[in-house]
Amino acid sequence: MKDKLICCKCNNEIDRKRDRWVNVRDFDKGENVGEKDMHLQCWKDMARRSMQKAFNEKANQIFPMIKNMMGNTGMVQNA
Numbered sequence: 001m002k003d004k005l006i007c008c009k010c011n012n013e014i015d016r017k018r019d020r021w022v023n024v025r026d027f028d029k030g031e032n033v034g035e036k037d038m039h040l041q042c043w044k045d046m047a048r049r050s051m052q053k054a055f056n057e058k059a060n061q062i063f064p065m066i067k068n069m070m071g072n073t074g075m076v077q078n079a
C-alpha cells in the first residue's frame with residue numbers, strides 16, 4: 001500500500017483518516033491497468049463537470065433541431 005496518496009484531480013495530498021476519498025481502478029479487458037485516488041469532493045466535481053459538458057454538447061445539437069421542427073410545423077396557436 002502506498003504511504004502517501006495524492007489526489008489526481010487537485011494534486012493535494014489525501015489524508016486517509018480525515019478526508020473522504022475514492023479509489024478508482026482502471027480495467028482494460030479484465031486487467032487492472034491503473035488506479036487513481038481522488039478526494040470525494042474532487043470526484044464529484046469532475047463527474048458534475050463531465051455531465052454538464054455532455055449536456056451542453058447535446059443541447060447544442062438538440063436545440064437547433066427543435067427550432068427547426070417548430071419552424072417547419074408552424075406551431076401557431078390561435079386562441
Ligand SMILES: [Zn+2]
Nearest residue numbers: 007010039042
Ligand atoms: Zn482533490
